[in-house]
Amino acid sequence: MTTARGLxxxxxxxxxxxxxxxxxxxxxxxxxxxGPISRAELTGRLSLNRSTIGALAADLVASGLATEEAPxxxxxxxxxxxxxxxxxxxxxxxxxxxxxxxxxAARIGLGGRIIDQWEAxxxxxxxxxxxxxxxxxxxxxxxxxxxxxxxxxxxxxxVADTIHELDGTIHLTGADDKIAAALGPxxxxxxxxxxxxxxxxxxxxxxxxDDVVYLHGGPGVSAGILSGGRxxxxxGGRSGKVGHMVVHPYGRKCGCGSRGCWETEIGAAALLxxxxxxxxxxxxxxxxxxxxxxxxxxxxxxVVADWLGLGVANLVNVFNPDIVVFGGxxxxxxxxxxxxxxxxLDTMALPASREHLQLRAGSLGADAPLIGAAxxxxxxxxxxxxxxxx
Amino acid sequence: MTTARGLxxxxxxxxxxxxxxxxxxxxxxxxxxxGPISRAELTGRLSLNRSTIGALAADLVASGLATEEAPxxxxxxxxxxxxxxxxxxxxxxxxxxxxxxxxxAARIGLGGRIIDQWEAxxxxxxxxxxxxxxxxxxxxxxxxxxxxxxxxxxxxxxVADTIHELDGTIHLTGADDKIAAALGPxxxxxxxxxxxxxxxxxxxxxxxxDDVVYLHGGPGVSAGILSGGRxxxxxGGRSGKVGHMVVHPYGRKCGCGSRGCWETEIGAAALLxxxxxxxxxxxxxxxxxxxxxxxxxxxxxxVVADWLGLGVANLVNVFNPDIVVFGGxxxxxxxxxxxxxxxxLDTMALPASREHLQLRAGSLGADAPLIGAAxxxxxxxxxxxxxxxx
Numbered sequence: 001m002t003t004a005r006g007l008x009x010x011x012x013x014x015x016x017x018x019x020x021x022x023x024x025x026x027x028x029x030x031x032x033x034x035g036p037i038s039r040a041e042l043t044g045r046l047s048l049n050r051s052t053i054g055a056l057a058a059d060l061v062a063s064g065l066a067t068e069e070a071p072x073x074x075x076x077x078x079x080x081x082x083x084x085x086x087x088x089x090x091x092x093x094x095x096x097x098x099x100x101x102x103x104x105a106a107r108i109g110l111g112g113r114i115i116d117q118w119e120a121x122x123x124x125x126x127x128x129x130x131x132x133x134x135x136x137x138x139x140x141x142x143x144x145x146x147x148x149x150x151x152x153x154x155x156x157x158x159v160a161d162t163i164h165e166l167d168g169t170i171h172l173t174g175a176d177d178k179i180a181a182a183l184g185p186x187x188x189x190x191x192x193x194x195x196x197x198x199x200x201x202x203x204x205x206x207x208x209x210d211d212v213v214y215l216h217g218g219p220g221v222s223a224g225i226l227s228g229g230r231x232x233x234x235x236g237g238r239s240g241k242v243g244h245m246v247v248h249p250y251g252r253k254c255g256c257g258s259r260g261c262w263e264t265e266i267g268a269a270a271l272l273x274x275x276x277x278x279x280x281x282x283x284x285x286x287x288x289x290x291x292x293x294x295x296x297x298x299x300x301x302x303v304v305a306d307w308l309g310l311g312v313a314n315l316v317n318v319f320n321p322d323i324v325v326f327g328g329x330x331x332x333x334x335x336x337x338x339x340x341x342x343x344x345l346d347t348m349a350l351p352a353s354r355e356h357l358q359l360r361a362g363s364l365g366a367d368a369p370l371i372g373a374a375x376x377x378x379x380x381x382x383x384x385x386x387x388x389x390x
Numbered sequence: 391m392t393t394a395r396g397l398x399x400x401x402x403x404x405x406x407x408x409x410x411x412x413x414x415x416x417x418x419x420x421x422x423x424x425g426p427i428s429r430a431e432l433t434g435r436l437s438l439n440r441s442t443i444g445a446l447a448a449d450l451v452a453s454g455l456a457t458e459e460a461p462x463x464x465x466x467x468x469x470x471x472x473x474x475x476x477x478x479x480x481x482x483x484x485x486x487x488x489x490x491x492x493x494x495a496a497r498i499g500l501g502g503r504i505i506d507q508w509e510a511x512x513x514x515x516x517x518x519x520x521x522x523x524x525x526x527x528x529x530x531x532x533x534x535x536x537x538x539x540x541x542x543x544x545x546x547x548x549v550a551d552t553i554h555e556l557d558g559t560i561h562l563t564g565a566d567d568k569i570a571a572a573l574g575p576x577x578x579x580x581x582x583x584x585x586x587x588x589x590x591x592x593x594x595x596x597x598x599x600d601d602v603v604y605l606h607g608g609p610g611v612s613a614g615i616l617s618g619g620r621x622x623x624x625x626g627g628r629s630g631k632v633g634h635m636v637v638h639p640y641g642r643k644c645g646c647g648s649r650g651c652w653e654t655e656i657g658a659a660a661l662l663x664x665x666x667x668x669x670x671x672x673x674x675x676x677x678x679x680x681x682x683x684x685x686x687x688x689x690x691x692x693v694v695a696d697w698l699g700l701g702v703a704n705l706v707n708v709f710n711p712d713i714v715v716f717g718g719x720x721x722x723x724x725x726x727x728x729x730x731x732x733x734x735l736d737t738m739a740l741p742a743s744r745e746h747l748q749l750r751a752g753s754l755g756a757d758a759p760l761i762g763a764a765x766x767x768x769x770x771x772x773x774x775x776x777x778x779x780x
Contacts, residue, residue: 315708322625355626
């Protein structure tokens with residue numbers, strides 16, 4: 001708000017070029033997010049006149065970013081408006097993830113379509129940087145047999161925020177320049193929960209919603225947060241470590257060294273502990289047992305879902321979001337314990353912040369981090385279509 | 391990030407005008423934030439060429455927003471560069487606050503100088519809207535004897551987020567359109583902690599820092615938060631209610647209806663309770679007694695400062711800020727209990743987020759909400775200087 005930006009000197013050419021860039025960006029972004037659309041509809045959606053839209057679409061077609069064709073059916077008389085489509089087959093990005101238990105790589109086309117996807121297990125305890133060589137192999141695999149006339153618009157990798165060692169201790173990872181350097185020029189490195197949050201914001205259950213708290217459950221719990229449509233990343237890209245909010249000061253020791261962190265109460269281990277289940281049991285099995293009427297499992301689920309609700313209420317009071325989205329392992333916990341979560345919110349969240357709040361399970365499932373990474377990778381092309389398209 | 395904005399059709403005039411508006415905005419903003427500066431320095435700071443800066447400065451002078459004059463002393467040979475100054479005497483805004491215990495109104499000049507200021511007590515329990523008539527009287531008082539050739543660029547009021555009733559219950563207030571309507575056209579209504587945070591970000595201890603958690607203590611505790619230089623306001627402008635994070639689930643009942651909220655552990659009442667002080671005692675008296683070596687007071691301060699540190703650690707894990715600023719009543723508590731707060735951060739905040747973190751007492755004192763309100767009021771002039779200057 002207060003930073004005086006360095007601006008280029010005004011000149012007619014510069015001004016016109018800048019407006020054209022902004023308009024091309026708006027059109028390509030619309031195609032990417034919303035898919036094929038007629039020129040006539042674009043005119044209305046972007047408040048640009050017909051001849052401008054025609055010229056912009058022609059530019060995008062000439063650069064190989066879009067196609068134009070007559071609609072297959074037209075309900076109106078007269079010459080039908082041409083339909084503009086993103087070239088998802090030709091224009092793509094590299095999207096990858098370094099997750100607690102696996103590595104994944106995908107080739108994702110303009111428009112957000114996953115064209116090809118590969119995965120491999122991640123050695124336990126390996127740092128993200130340790131996995132980069134293997135990840136690069138997966139990435140190359142998604143590009144086998146690729147024709148010559150395609151455009152790679154960028155690459156991004158979503159990295160899980162913590163490494164859980166076998167002895168229970170936790171190391172924080174976070175965005176790392178070395179990973180980017182190892183994977184290729186201009187590779188973007190993002191936090192896994194941030195990428196998944198972005199995916200749900202662009203293409204998922206939080207589409208069109210600007211104030212979003214997305215909670216991701218894995219071995220730990222972290223959040224991707226959008227405020228006013230922008231990711232809250234923090235000073236070093238390490239925001240959203242909500243699993244390490246202390247909610248129970250006299251509670252259990254956490255692998256991070258603190259005590260009573262939220263994830264000690266809502267993580268997979270907490271549910272198994274509360275249910276008295278043996279170590280090999282999956283949290284899903286406890287949740288299913290609870291749903292089938294097992295009393296001990298139900299009681300365990302209630303306890304854990306109450307703690308989930310308490311932490312969600314805290315975040316609602318802090319962020320006043322429109323929506324809280326539950327992803328990763330928290331998706332199932334939320335679905336099974338939604339009544340508890342809602343009850344906690346009714347008693348602990350401030351009424352004014354509770355009023356319009358939506359609670360939702362994520363809609364993109366396990367693909368969310370990859371789809372979000374693709375959004376980050378496409379960003380430079382979307383911001384300046386003709387320059388980036390070469 | 392994904393919203394296709396409606397853009398006006400490109401035309402040479404439009405493009406040039408837009409660039410000129412952006413440049414005028416950058417120059418006026420620089421004058422407003424950093425004060426008088428020579429044309430030569432402006433050229434460097436804004437990466438604009440000399441003739442462009444000359445033309446922009448002339449425009450601002452012609453509109454009565456700035457003055458230009460030869461510097462009183464010049465260390466260099468040759469014709470000295472003219473010094474451009476904001477017209478703090480002529481261009482001003484209305485800035486007001488509705489605080490738990492008082493109403494304030496100030497006239498604040500371009501550049502952030504408080505020209506005149508008045509205050510009156512606030513009747514306990516009165517809603518913000520109840521106080522508007524009296525606030526309007528204070529505002530008018532700041533404008534007595536004002537010459538004809540001045541420009542009021544806007545108005546804003548900072549409103550405390552909660553009303554504490556005599557029976558201890560808490561009602562949340564928040565931005566209210568009716569207050570804005572009652573005070574005048576285009577009056578901006580903001581949360582008090584948000585306004586104070588903005589003030590510390592523009593002119594205080596957090597100047598030049600983009601990821602800021604500002605904590606404001608009054609009867610309750612709330613926060614103004616900046617992420618990437620922008621205020622995190624939430625869906626309904628009600629973010630930052632950090633006093634109602636539950637940090638002690640088995641703790642005391644809070645006036646909001648919940649239990650174990652952060653403000654039940656660090657509010658003024660908590661300190662008095664821990665010290666066994668009688669109700670009329672001021673928290674400052676307890677803090678001073680602790681500093682003078684009173685054992686009971688010191689123990690009470692330790693307990694409360696530990697809770698302060700716990701909540702700060704939570705916010706650091708959630709936001710990964712560069713700086714946490716303590717304002718209002720929390721300023722003194724932090725200064726007296728800084729060692730405890732730092733110790734809590736060392737054990738509870740994730741090392742990567744703790745590493746570069748600064749902890750600071752606010753530098754603008756009680757004026758922060760008014761100065762922040764003025765920043766909000768000046769925003770439309772700063773964004774489009776010539777249009778707003780009429």
